[in-house]
Amino acid sequence: MITTRDLTKVYRSRGREVTALDHVDLHVRPGEVYGVIGRSGAGKSTLIRCVNLLERPTSGTVTVDGQDLTALGGRGNRAPRPLRQARGGIGMIFQHFNLLSSRTVQGNVELPLEILGLGRRERARKALDLLDLVGLSDHARSHPSRLSGGQKQRVGIARALAGDPKVLLSDEATSALDPETTRSVLNLLRDLNRQLGLTILLITHEMDVVKSVCDSAALMEKGRIVESGVVSDLLATPGSRLAHELFPVGGTASGEDRTVVDITFHGESADRPVISQLTRAHDLDVSILGAAMDTVGGRQVGRMRIELPGRPAENGAPLDFLRAQGLTVELADPVPPARPGAAADGPRLEKQRQERTEESAR
Ligand SMILES: Nc1ncnc2c1ncn2[C@@H]1O[C@H](COP(=O)(O)OP(=O)(O)OP(=O)(O)O)[C@@H](O)[C@H]1O
Ligand SMILES: [Mg+2]
16 A cells, blocks of 8 residues: 655755665555654654655655655645645644644644535535544534644544545654553544554554554664564564564573573463463473563563573473474573663663643543
């Protein structure tokens, strides 16, 4: 549904060059929710703005729903008509909602419909339908200033859906919301994805967002996609950085001559008493150094860091036993190198939320 090939964006200003995107190949399949994560400055916003050509790529192509948008031309300020039409099939929502305070909620949703040239009655009908879809029928005549952050984002979503898009782009749409409101907005996006078959490309720095709604994810670093794939596949991939970011398990060995193992439970293995079977079958004392359990795509997934007595070379049989249970097994460095200033539980992509908006009880 969305494909970028060799997408490169170089910003040039005051004699300086910044390569914000460096040969990015992204592939989002129809009907999936695809999350892009990465640290500040990694190029996430640039990527999403290149997908609807709000930002013109320096080189490479962007194809959305089979149409090569980069071929639609337009170098000046005003996008040519074919590009504007193609953009009609791509909705976008923003971190700070970008609503017009002078217009009512309904007026905000009607705005893109006005641009599309719909008549007054048809606009009103469509806007009210969309407000119903996002659960805001009662607020059509309110002004945005009277709404909570979560409600404002729902208006943003209704407005983004006005052109019946097949694709929705979301740049940190939940970053200004508290956790509970974030969950309700994510549930709405998930519902729209399922009900309307909407393909969603979302950018986030919150791992919980990826865990709760994304089918696939990509990790960006310095303008490149360094890892991507279906989330449940990544979790089963030894050495996956995304899996470590999603489930950071900490804990260091209690001494020398120990084997530290990270195991990932998914699917059936999540329900079986694997650790107690291991201790019995191999007469071992197993210590749990860290663990994280969660539901990904409706399935229980977990990671655990355990310690076995003896060096790895002496633990071949217990490790084979764990692998035979269908678990992903990775040997962890028993004494990770000290990283000054690093959090004890490993790298995290979370940055401080710049803003929180309280959602009043709905
Ligand atoms: N209009 C611009 N002119 C010059 N440089 C820019 C411009 N927009 C972005 N950049 C630079 O491009 C790089 C990528 O920026 P981008 O906004 O895409 O990052 P991001 O991953 O979205 O970060 P954040 O998580 O902070 O939103 C950064 O180094 C940024 O400074
Ligand atoms: Mg950004």
